[in-house]
Amino acid sequence: MSDVSFVRKEMLPEKAPPASEVGVLGWIRHNLFSSWLNSILTLISLFFIYYVLSNILSWTFESVWNANSLSECREIMMATWGDTHGHACWGVIKDRWLQLLYGFYPPYPAHPDATWSNPPETGSWPAYFRPNLTFVLLLVAIAPVLFPKAPRKLLYVTAAYPFLLPWLMWGGSIWGPLMVAAGFVIGYIAYKLVISAVGSLTALILAIVLPLLWWLFAAGPVAGAINSAIPLGIEPVQSRDFGGFMLAILLGVVAIGVSLPIGIVLALGRQSDLLIVKYLCVGFIEFIRGVPLITLLFVASLLLNLFLPPGTNFDIILRVMIMMTLFSAAYMAEVIRGGLAALPRGQYEGADSLGLNYWQAQRLIIMPQALKISIPGIVSTFIGIFKDTTLVSIIGLFDVIGLTNGIRADTAWNGVYWELFAFIGVLFFVVCFSMSRYSMYLERKLQTGHR
Amino acid sequence: MSELAIDREIDRSKMQVSDEVAIEITNMNKWYGSFHVLRDINLTVNQGERIVIAGPSGSGKSTLIRCLNALEEHQQGSIIVDGTELSNDLKNIDKIRSEVGMVFQHFNLFPHLTILENCTLAPIWVRKTPKKEAEERAMHFLEKVKIPDQALKYPGQLSGGQQQRVAIARSLCMMPRIMLFDEPTSALDPEMIKEVLDTMIELAEEGMTMLCVTHEMGFARQVANRVIFMDAGQVVEQNEPEEFFNNPQSERTKLFLSQILGH
Ligand SMILES: Nc1ncnc2c1ncn2[C@@H]1O[C@H](COP(=O)(O)OP(=O)(O)OP(=O)(O)O)[C@@H](O)[C@H]1O
Ligand SMILES: [Mg+2]
Numbered sequence: 001m002s003d004v005s006f007v008r009k010e011m012l013p014e015k016a017p018p019a020s021e022v023g024v025l026g027w028i029r030h031n032l033f034s035s036w037l038n039s040i041l042t043l044i045s046l047f048f049i050y051y052v053l054s055n056i057l058s059w060t061f062e063s064v065w066n067a068n069s070l071s072e073c074r075e076i077m078m079a080t081w082g083d084t085h086g087h088a089c090w091g092v093i094k095d096r097w098l099q100l101l102y103g104f105y106p107p108y109p110a111h112p113d114a115t116w117s118n119p120p121e122t123g124s125w126p127a128y129f130r131p132n133l134t135f136v137l138l139l140v141a142i143a144p145v146l147f148p149k150a151p152r153k154l155l156y157v158t159a160a161y162p163f164l165l166p167w168l169m170w171g172g173s174i175w176g177p178l179m180v181a182a183g184f185v186i187g188y189i190a191y192k193l194v195i196s197a198v199g200s201l202t203a204l205i206l207a208i209v210l211p212l213l214w215w216l217f218a219a220g221p222v223a224g225a226i227n228s229a230i231p232l233g234i235e236p237v238q239s240r241d242f243g244g245f246m247l248a249i250l251l252g253v254v255a256i257g258v259s260l261p262i263g264i265v266l267a268l269g270r271q272s273d274l275l276i277v278k279y280l281c282v283g284f285i286e287f288i289r290g291v292p293l294i295t296l297l298f299v300a301s302l303l304l305n306l307f308l309p310p311g312t313n314f315d316i317i318l319r320v321m322i323m324m325t326l327f328s329a330a331y332m333a334e335v336i337r338g339g340l341a342a343l344p345r346g347q348y349e350g351a352d353s354l355g356l357n358y359w360q361a362q363r364l365i366i367m368p369q370a371l372k373i374s375i376p377g378i379v380s381t382f383i384g385i386f387k388d389t390t391l392v393s394i395i396g397l398f399d400v401i402g403l404t405n406g407i408r409a410d411t412a413w414n415g416v417y418w419e420l421f422a423f424i425g426v427l428f429f430v431v432c433f434s435m436s437r438y439s440m441y442l443e444r445k446l447q448t449g450h451r
Numbered sequence: 452m453s454e455l456a457i458d459r460e461i462d463r464s465k466m467q468v469s470d471e472v473a474i475e476i477t478n479m480n481k482w483y484g485s486f487h488v489l490r491d492i493n494l495t496v497n498q499g500e501r502i503v504i505a506g507p508s509g510s511g512k513s514t515l516i517r518c519l520n521a522l523e524e525h526q527q528g529s530i531i532v533d534g535t536e537l538s539n540d541l542k543n544i545d546k547i548r549s550e551v552g553m554v555f556q557h558f559n560l561f562p563h564l565t566i567l568e569n570c571t572l573a574p575i576w577v578r579k580t581p582k583k584e585a586e587e588r589a590m591h592f593l594e595k596v597k598i599p600d601q602a603l604k605y606p607g608q609l610s611g612g613q614q615q616r617v618a619i620a621r622s623l624c625m626m627p628r629i630m631l632f633d634e635p636t637s638a639l640d641p642e643m644i645k646e647v648l649d650t651m652i653e654l655a656e657e658g659m660t661m662l663c664v665t666h667e668m669g670f671a672r673q674v675a676n677r678v679i680f681m682d683a684g685q686v687v688e689q690n691e692p693e694e695f696f697n698n699p700q701s702e703r704t705k706l707f708l709s710q711i712l713g714h
Binding site for chain 1: 520522541545546548549551552553555557558559560561562563572573576577605606607608621622625
């Protein structure tokens, strides 16, 4: 037997790794050329990427911007490159980008004859001031929701935004939205006043019923009365003038913003011990999920007229918003239910054992965790519903897709195809990709160590 | 299953059982569907008692103590905790829950909140304690369980033993008059078991009324004033620890003790 005992006398110093292991060379070697097969795949992929990119890039950048019609585009291409293939004609975007963005929304609502290229003389807001302001305010309003570092005071903008948005976009008297907002104040005051006298359930019912009565019977006449005394408002804009990418954002923002809370309520309802509530929620979710969105949109645009009393003017965009919201809420509910199911029962028991009541437990313990688990699913649903807003072109609204038909029907641009859809694709990609990145940021931020 | 040595002097000066009744259970029965889990339980616990509940797996120990703060519903008989009868009335249930602390086998800390927030949440929302006061109290109890320096970490960043001590501190922040423990050490490694048991002993030394489901027989011997042995949903035997371990009466108890103590 040999001696197995060993004692190290000197500790080994640290040595630099061989050159082939570090730096750019090391990285390339490890990740791209680690074996024969890998090297071949790398070369094939590189060639493929080069092939695709060289075509797309030359199409994108060896292109014509200054042209007023497709034929003019083609002439310039022939003169410059000798052929008309492989060159984009961005002239169409240059010509029609305002329409693609804003549809037929008037640039100066107070001056119906003015156009972008022919602005009114004086005393007017810049072109498209209202939709642009609405968009900027949207960014301000969601900042405190998305980023905890944003000043908390901005939450007031967030609270006012649901009333500002329709007023700025559709215009009209300021009193209408103010009276709608007053309904919430009435509900809140009623709740605070009676909560000590009667139980919290009675107070809650009162806080729901009173505002409903107010909106149904009082808000309209009161707004009308005040308006005739103190007329205060801006030029109204008709729903049929709405369109373009602006319409997609409008529909998307409303559907996303409203469907999340409805989805939470539906998901909780589906888990409820109250059988009627539970089956109402299940029925709603399963029905909506079982029907294509386009069917719901047709219901909104055509069928609903059959059920409404004749002469009622129920705005088409509002109807579409409701349908899209309900549609996305049903999906949202299922995504959130997945998050709820992933929570261990111990979390409910922990909350219960401390004496938190049902709503406190949901709000403070259950929902924050369930929503965090569901972030990828929630954002997928957001992205999905945002892209689905393009379906409204089928029921005759002029969203970006609907507008392309009109543009291509114009003799000047008859035959333009790729450029329009590339432009639309980029618009949607920017928004959807931002949402996706934000969700990753949020997941990282909410990471609080393994469970 | 172990009998971890408790190598410290226990200060018994404040461990006194008073005449005041903390919990009174009379003829309590519970079923899961048609399965009769708890059968005719009668138990009176006085303020200051330290009761250890032992018994084989599935005998209904967890179910019993979970009935005491209405995490489970009983179907027959009555449970009176601190003078309030447990009924379906939500007000009573919330009142009892806020006065009875509970520590679970798997801690059940809230992973999305810091340790400090875990401890202040219920005082702020249930007891309406001002935030500052709640935080001061939380730090006081975190010092008691010897982890004040972890206050701003999240539960996921703590060891099992530390998490369980946070769970104890979290319950204490509600200033409960009674503490329930459901196998607080069974998910822990031996070293961590010791830290948690130490915390529990300190609690007992301050005169807390405690009901513990545990397999730590060392703790039962030294800290408990009464050991209850359950089997098949019923109380089979109860006695002072010395008598219970040295002179068990029922065959089931003898069998159980021989298995658990390994002789
Ligand atoms: N939710 C439930 N539904 C049906 N049966 C249950 C339920 N919870 C527990 N039981 C059954 O009730 C019995 C008692 O369970 P309990 O958890 O109280 O046992 P225990 O004494 O705590 O056991 P252990 O030492 O394994 O924790 C077991 O037979 C168990 O299978
Ligand atoms: Mg158990």
